[in-house]
Amino acid sequence: MKTQNKIFKGLLVSAILAGGLYASNCDMNKKDKDRTNCDKSSCMMQKGKSHKGYYKKDGHIFGMFKELNLTQEQEKKIEEIIAQSRKNNKSPNEAFSKDGFDKAKYVQIMNEKRDNMIKSKAEIIEKSYAVLTPKQKEQLKVLIDLQNEKIDKK
Numbered sequence: 001m002k003t004q005n006k007i008f009k010g011l012l013v014s015a016i017l018a019g020g021l022y023a024s025n026c027d028m029n030k031k032d033k034d035r036t037n038c039d040k041s042s043c044m045m046q047k048g049k050s051h052k053g054y055y056k057k058d059g060h061i062f063g064m065f066k067e068l069n070l071t072q073e074q075e076k077k078i079e080e081i082i083a084q085s086r087k088n089n090k091s092p093n094e095a096f097s098k099d100g101f102d103k104a105k106y107v108q109i110m111n112e113k114r115d116n117m118i119k120s121k122a123e124i125i126e127k128s129y130a131v132l133t134p135k136q137k138e139q140l141k142v143l144i145d146l147q148n149e150k151i152d153k154k
Contacts, residue, residue, distance in 0.1 A: 061125055064143045068136045081127045085120055089113060 065078065090113065095106035132140065 068139050074131050077131045078128045085124050
């Protein structure tokens with residue numbers, strides 16, 4: 001009986017340790033920007049979701065904004081700007097009704113969204129840029145220049 005208890009406890013401890021090591025696989029490489037060991041399928045902690053905040057894509061302007069050490073107030077203002085911009089967008093769901101699907105309306109909405117996308121992004125960037133301090137604006141310009149240098153080297 002005591003032997004079975006020891007074996008059971010040993011298996012339990014091993015399972016807990018193995019699970020903890022597997023789950024912490026992402027945390028070991030947090031400084032690695034590529035996060036090669038933490039793709040959506042191999043990391044339980046990420047659960048297939050991207051990080052909160054405004055998008056961290058290579059070369060994306062909002063990823064650079066995140067590197068400017070924004071104050072909480074600035075972050076909140078930028079999030080409000082983005083949220084307001086999203087409210088102004090039409091939803092393709094308007095093409096669906098209880099009775100059916102209006103293909104022409106769907107195509108019209110999606111064409112409008114495509115046509116307005118660049119203007120909308122430019123507006124968001126303009127309003128977000130206005131939230132920055134002069135020092136942060138200088139830092140952003142440096143980050144953009146560094147990004148361009150990286151692109152040119154490739």
